[in-house]
Amino acid sequence: MTTMAEPIDERAATGARPLRVLYVAHNHPTLHPGGAEAYALELYEAMREMPGVEPTLLARIGTNVARRRSGRPGTPFSSVNGDPNQCFVFTETDHFDFFTLTSRDKSLYTEHLANFLLAHRPDVVHLQHTHFIGLDLLGLVKRVLPEAAIVYTLHEFLPICHRDGQMVRTFDASLCEEASPRRCHECFPEISEQLFFLRQRFVQAQFENVDRFLAPSAQLMDKYVRWGIEPQRIEVEEYGRLEPAARAPDPPGGKPTNIGFFGQLSHFKGGDLMLEAMSLLGERAGAHLWLHGANLELQPQEFQDKLAARHEALRDRVTFRGPYRHGELPKLMADLHWVVVPSVWWENSPLVIQEAFFHRRPVICSDVGGMAEKVAHGVDGIHFRAGDAHSLARAFEAATTSPKLWGSLRQGIREPYAMDTHTERLLDLYGELVDARKGALTHA
């Protein structure tokens, strides 16, 4: 026996049983729009096209995202849009412990998910997210299917940071470089250091079941390594993207004055920061900001009021265009010269940057985290000082007044990481991990 992975293609050719990969996501993009959800579905669909691979997508459904009020009697599982390889798992939002990140109702694992695992017997369980499903799934997979390899893609800092996984301090909104029980207690004085320690040890113990972590950005990986994941168990793997069906046409000539924003209009995404920068900029550059995004109505009322008040004075220069569908992007991008990503938290690897690059729009972004990593200042975009409206105003001014700059940054844009390359890399990794697990079990 060779220790090398049997090439995946040969499995198909020789009639060997296909590699079964189970993807687990905390939401289904048809229920709740979101980057990680959209990526999970795209990855599943891409893998479905690969010979020798049999992917399954298990997506969580619950009362907070769907109109369905409860699971069916006796089972949390149900079908998705007639696809035999997609499955919803219903979990009660109330059963989820948002602090230790697992379900209080252990029968979810021992009665239902265990049966699901035994029914599907995946070779690889690739977790996109465990929110609402819970970290106990990790130990369960190892107990029920000891030979299965576990891959875990980290989409934000939820396992590290109780503040919605943002790593932004609660008391002064400053960016947090490092989580520790003491520092977390500073952010949440009502929660003791000891409880944060228990949380950390709990998550780390569950994470010991994971064979490989994937971080879509290096800055995210670094923070997890500092927190306690051994460097050999984590690697950077960017989100692979499917090429869009159509590319946006070139924008109108003249000054590159049109800037677009795509995403949730929230404080963390820099919603208020952009408007503040637009007021500081005034009319002198002729810049126009187009806001595409949903969920403003879900933001705190105070934030909505603040945004509305700012917008009142900017009606001729800032336009709300409301929610959009992914397929509309080429059309929406057509009018735009720039895409702005002004988040005041680290971000991971914002999908909107990849979208902008697909449509060859340079990006104006905060100079921190995943944004600074994915956009090179002066090459394919412009950095401004994160959270600083003056700095953003200056970036807007520089961007919108110089067609030459726009042209040169546009030249600097590279094609985003392709889904094909991504799936190949993942299949190599799956093969390597499956063999390693087999080896470990034989030697044990």
Added chain:
Amino acid sequence: MPEATTTPSSRSRPRMTRAAVRRAAALAPGVAIVIRGAQRGRRPTAQAVEVARVRDGVGAGKSVELLLASGRRARVPREQWQEVQGDLEAFVREELAPLDAAAREAVLETLAAATGLDEEASLELSASIQAIREVLRERLPRCAVDEAQPAGLSVEQVLAVDDSSVWVDGWMHDEDGRGAVTLVSPESARLAVTAVAHRYERPDVVQFYAGLGVERTRDHGFTAHLTLPGPSLLSNGWIAELETADGTQLETPCPAVVRDPAAVRATILGQLGAAGPVGGPLAERHGRPALTRLQERIVAEAEIESVDDYGEQPRNPAVSIVVPLYKRLDFLEHQLLHFSRDPGFAELELVFVLDSTEQAGELAAQARGLFALHGLPFRVVNLASGAGFAGANLRGIEASRASRLLLLNSDVIPSRPGWVGEMSEFYDATQDIGALGPKLLYEDDSLQHAGLYFHRPAGSEVWHNGHCFKGLHRTLPAANLVRPVPAVTAACMMVDRDLYEEAGGLPLHYTQGDYEDSELCLRIGELGRRNWYLPSVELYHLEGQSYLPGVRRVPSEYNRWLHSQLWGERIEELMSGFDPHDPAASPHRPTTERGKSS
């Protein structure tokens, strides 16, 4: 008149006597009041009135056996017994009520001692005796507290420490401070209070009687722990009597007895801590005996109600790990997750004892789910009532089987697998080892436990427990040497069961979890063993998470005081040779060296 038949006496049995019974009435099932003697119609003497346990159906069912409180035993033919036995009310009215005051008092004294006669001290017996007391007792003028009347009496609290002792608190005022207070239980026991009580100043009473002029004493308050001749089960009906030096006699009713052990303990501790640090005659003469009995009562009442096994328990466990759970059930999920990831736990017995009994249902639901999830077998011991830290450990140990014990707190989380085995190996390899404690850390890797020692802060009479190197970093070289130490914490303590039992286990007399471990270690030291600190095993101890801050001041003070009372001399000797800051130092051993440790 029927004559009781007697059977030969023997040494092993109560003395049998020719006791004739001429009248009897049931006080409770199996207990009767009887008048000895043959002649009916004559007024009995007080001595002839006795209480007896009645055993029906002896002698092939033809006789009734009486076990008299005086120790005599008599057998009465059944038909004769039926003839003499009758209604209690008539018995009291016709036989006892006509007696003179002294004789009635003597009868009441007899009855007071009889409450324990039925082994399962019953409320019915107490109620019958109280009913008799109400007919027979001499009533005194009712005390009316009045600032113009010098004689005043008030009992503010009667606490049941256990069935046959009470804690009483109140005040008494008279002309010269020499009056005597007597407490009368519902079961007619008379307890002298002022002769034994701790007296203290009651500024409110002094103020109330200020109009009467200069006082002989300001110490009107009295507090006492009083022991009864038999169990008292009734909560209502206590009476206090005052007899002043000039012969004035008064009585006043007492409030209902407080029985809840937690409330009793809190009140007693509150009084012990009311006048500065715990100590002095109140603590010595009243506090310590009362709290010791109360603790014994609490543990005795906290019987094992059920043992729930989750999964198949190991057949021959090498070590039994005993973990008391108190309130914070969330720790269970964390411990089980970490333990289940440690292959060493396959050979261990894991016993959780629920000390906060109101959570039994919640724990059972959680335990079922966590066992199903992790598959690690464990046992849950449910108690009838809260036992306290030492008591919960006691019950857990009773429900465990291994010859080696590991006492563990629920807020201790291992840093890595294999630690129990490593402790056990060290235990096996070390001669004359007593208790073994590992290094315990706070969540920031600073030291929580690296061995315990004793110190007496400047100006303090009592010994405090000190933690070696507490708060310093886990890598501190001095905290990383294996060495014998005066004591180790029970938060994580390994000790062989035989030795543990020989040393008497964790003592039960401390209140609310404190100082049990150091006393156990001192006792282990008395047996010629040494307690060791093992720094290579590290666990995290999230100390004090089970308690609310602030509520422990007086209990801690009391425990520290008691610990010093019991062990002060031994500690002094032990610490003469131990420098907590010098890692080369070992505690002094007064007993003969029995061999060097390996």
